[in-house]
Amino acid sequence: MTTSPGGPSGPIYSTLAGQIPTGQAAVDLLLEVLDLEKLDDNVFRGVSPPIGPQRVYGGQVAGQALVAAGRTVDPSRTVHSLHGYFVRGGDPAEPITYSVENIRDGRSFSVRRAVAEQHGKVIFFMSASFQRAEKGLDHQIETPLEVPPPEEVPTMNERLARYPERLGVWGLIPRPMDVRYVGEPGWVRPGDRPIEARQRVWMRIDGKLPDDPLIHACALTFASDMTLLDAEPRSRALVSSTVPRRRVVPLRLQLAIGIRSPRLGERPHVHGRRDLDSQRSPGGPAAPNRRLIPKSPFPPRPG
Numbered sequence: 001m002t003t004s005p006g007g008p009s010g011p012i013y014s015t016l017a018g019q020i021p022t023g024q025a026a027v028d029l030l031l032e033v034l035d036l037e038k039l040d041d042n043v044f045r046g047v048s049p050p051i052g053p054q055r056v057y058g059g060q061v062a063g064q065a066l067v068a069a070g071r072t073v074d075p076s077r078t079v080h081s082l083h084g085y086f087v088r089g090g091d092p093a094e095p096i097t098y099s100v101e102n103i104r105d106g107r108s109f110s111v112r113r114a115v116a117e118q119h120g121k122v123i124f125f126m127s128a129s130f131q132r133a134e135k136g137l138d139h140q141i142e143t144p145l146e147v148p149p150p151e152e153v154p155t156m157n158e159r160l161a162r163y164p165e166r167l168g169v170w171g172l173i174p175r176p177m178d179v180r181y182v183g184e185p186g187w188v189r190p191g192d193r194p195i196e197a198r199q200r201v202w203m204r205i206d207g208k209l210p211d212d213p214l215i216h217a218c219a220l221t222f223a224s225d226m227t228l229l230d231a232e233p234r235s236r237a238l239v240s241s242t243v244p245r246r247r248v249v250p251l252r253l254q255l256a257i258g259i260r261s262p263r264l265g266e267r268p269h270v271h272g273r274r275d276l277d278s279q280r281s282p283g284g285p286a287a288p289n290r291r292l293i294p295k296s297p298f299p300p301r302p303g
Contacts (some may be wrong), residue, residue: 026174027207033060034067035219044068048092051171056090059225061116061124063218068098069112070129070214077110077130079217081258084126095119108132114131150202153180163188166181177223178206217259224257 027047036044046064048056061082070079071222090096096116103111109131115126156179160166166187183198203223209215 020172021174022206024207026176027205027209029174029224030219031210031215032175033061034222036064036067036071036213038071038100039097042102044071044073044098044100046096046098048090050092054092056092056096056123057225058086058124058255059222061086061090061096061237062126062225063117063222064096065098065114066128066218066221067214068100068113070125070130070218072100072102072112073110073130074105074132075214077132078213079259080109080116080129080131082126082128082221083256084124086124086255088118088121088123090116090123091118096123103127108134147182147200150180150204153182153202155180159188176206176219178202178204178218179226179228198240220259221257224255248256250262 033046036046039045044067046062046067048060062082065084066079066082069082099115099117101113101115103113111127111129113127114125115122128194156175159181180202181252182202186199203226205223206220209219218222
């Protein structure tokens, strides 16, 4: 077994053996999860924290795959987009091997394909593109004026205090992201929330990250899976994971993320910013028991 920082004798395990980290300590733990062990030029290995869901968290495997892909690219090229598929549930007790294929290095873009495997089987794969900083047009949808600022929105701890039965694994795992739902989330009882087609969430890292654009993009990828599945039960009289006479286990099958590339002379990322995510379930299954839930990011607010 690996003895890298993410190994069984490393900080991830010794930290979680005591008090559950919060704030910067939780962010530092996330950085350890994203710090993959290099096995070969294009092969890396990652591990999961020992406390968490029965399956590997989807944002973790996607973020680690992006780390692996990014380590094979010229650091001057930042993440432009990625598209991945979750094939099988991951085993959090076993390391994950990430193999990266160099598809192309062009004048402006580099393309990589990363495959995550456990027990000799693929659990996730993705394609990712990386772009050099260039001059170009830039635009962004304006943040909705009716959305309250994050300071006026309850924290996750404040929401969970009202629903201790929903605490579950949330009380056992570190939370490196400051997540604040605008309105009641999908895991709240239907009688305590309106039925709405759209869910909005303020989100930011609950500490500081290194000044590395790849790590910022990977942290964003990690966070992309945290609230997305709550948007579906929010759009109807359901509670996340339960309906009468039938148990619904939400699974994410794929993800697609586009990241704004920095312009020439521009800093790629800013510490402490809050991003607003708008998520919706537009209705009409794409296939039996399948739903499409798009996310739309808005410009960040400082603070």
